[in-house]
Amino acid sequence: xxxxxxxxxxxxxxxxxYERNLVAFHDYFNKNAKIEGYLxxxxxxxxxxxxxxxxxxxxxxxxxxxxxLDLINKAVLEIGDIKEIHDRIARIAKNGKGGLxxxxxxxxxxxxxxxxxxxxxxxxxxxxxxxxxxxxxSQNLWRRQLAMGPLSExxxxxxxxxxxxxxxxxxxxxxxxLYSNVQITTPP
Numbered sequence: 001x002x003x004x005x006x007x008x009x010x011x012x013x014x015x016x017x018y019e020r021n022l023v024a025f026h027d028y029f030n031k032n033a034k035i036e037g038y039l040x041x042x043x044x045x046x047x048x049x050x051x052x053x054x055x056x057x058x059x060x061x062x063x064x065x066x067x068x069l070d071l072i073n074k075a076v077l078e079i080g081d082i083k084e085i086h087d088r089i090a091r092i093a094k095n096g097k098g099g100l101x102x103x104x105x106x107x108x109x110x111x112x113x114x115x116x117x118x119x120x121x122x123x124x125x126x127x128x129x130x131x132x133x134x135x136x137x138s139q140n141l142w143r144r145q146l147a148m149g150p151l152s153e154x155x156x157x158x159x160x161x162x163x164x165x166x167x168x169x170x171x172x173x174x175x176x177x178l179y180s181n182v183q184i185t186t187p188p
Contacts, residue, residue, distance in 0.1 A: 001039075001103045002145065003111070004069055006059040007049055011094035019045075021089040022057065023179045028085045030181040033075045037068035040182035042112050044175045051150060052095045058175075060111045062182050066100065066145070099149020106140030108184050110157035112177045113140065118152035119168040137162050 010018045026041050039062040049056045061072060076086045107113075121130040134141070140157040147153075152171060156162065164170040 001108060002063050002066060002068075003101050003103075003142070004061040004063070004072070004098060005101055005111075005149065006061070006096065006098045007056050007150070008059070008093040008097075009052055009054065009056045009095045011092050013092035018089070018092055019178060021092065022059075025085050025089050026059070026179050027181065029075075029082060033072070033079070033082060035068060035071045035075060037064040038072060039063060039184055040180075042109070042180040042182060043178045044112060045178055046116070046173045046175050048171070048173050049095075049151070050171060051097070056095070057178075058111070062108065062184070069100070097150045099151065100145040101142045101149065101155065102145050104141040104143050104154075105138070106157070109180070109182060110140035111142070111155075112175075112180055113157040113159050114175055115158045115161055116173040116175055117156045117158070117162060117164050118171040118173070119154045119156060119164065120152045121154070122167050134168070137164060 013021075022043060026043055030040050041059060041061045043060070044058050046056050046058055063069070063072070075082050077083060119134070121127065131138075134154075134156070137158075138156050142155045142157070144151075144153045152169065156164070
């Protein structure tokens, strides 16, 4: 399971208009884009990203495999009504950055949780040792794929605050869910 994560901020708009257009796009896209391997999206507002001042938004697009990324991109750029609704939000956004993340373990919908801790493996530490050390607090763990993305290699999501050692260089976020429409089916 993968997720394309897109970070962005309000550019030329107010909060109410921006969030209304953002949710309208996701709702329309999820109801109308018929894309093989696409499982839906969620949107959270976060209180911090390292490259900008103020709140930002994270759009999480869930998919079965990375080949779905091309299909999502094509739909946004080429399907008339989807492109039109996407362009409404794109015109009033700024500071867009994207990354590809894969779930290591936990709840697929954990990006909707209230707390996030973007963490890094300390230089020189073996991955097996890293995973062992973070085991007590990493029940919902995602990992960046192919070094694609502006934030840390790992993210831990939690419904309650965590105490994470500074040796993992944690970047803390408080999050507020704005929208979710994810269709995860598990085989019998």
